[in-house]
Amino acid sequence: QVQLVESGGGLVQAGGSLRLSCAASGRTSSINNMGWFRQAPGKEREFVSGIKWSTGNTYYADSVKGRFTISRDNAKNTVSLQMNSLKPEDTAVYLCASSRLPWGPSTSPKVYDYWGQGTQVTVDS
Numbered sequence: 001q002v003q004l005v006e007s008g009g010g011l012v013q014a015g016g017s018l019r020l021s022c023a024a025s026g027r028t029s030s031i032n033n034m035g036w037f038r039q040a041p042g043k044e045r046e047f048v049s050g051i052k053w054s055t056g057n058t059y060y061a062d063s064v065k066g067r068f069t070i071s072r073d074n075a076k077n078t079v080s081l082q083m084n085s086l087k088p089e090d091t092a093v094y095l096c097a098s099s100r101l102p103w104g105p106s107t108s109p110k111v112y113d114y115w116g117q118g119t120q121v122t123v124d125s
Helices: none
Strands: 002-007 010-013 018-026 033-039 046-052 058-060 068-073 078-083 092-099 119-124
Touching (some): 018 119, 033 078, 046 068, 046 078, 058 068
Antiparallel strands (some): 002 018, 018 078, 033 046, 033 092, 046 058
């Protein structure tokens, strides 16, 4: 099993920045991709960004491209999401997830095996 713990959420004004972190523990050797998703009340879970653990290849949703940056620290088994130029529509619970699939990162939440508990991000206009 893999355990994922997010941190770094909070309340920020529009245009501000936040940095989310996700610490992985347990069978981290099984992780091939990590992803960040978000879910707002009444909406479906939405892919935000993903990173391939071995190569560092990244992928972003169009809605965050150019504003968010995903990175990973293999030695510390952490993945971070730097969020700049935040907008009220970025308000959601942000969750990190891990996948064993050898390809990716995938945008589908169905292929991710383990999930963190989520951290709230609120952007005030």
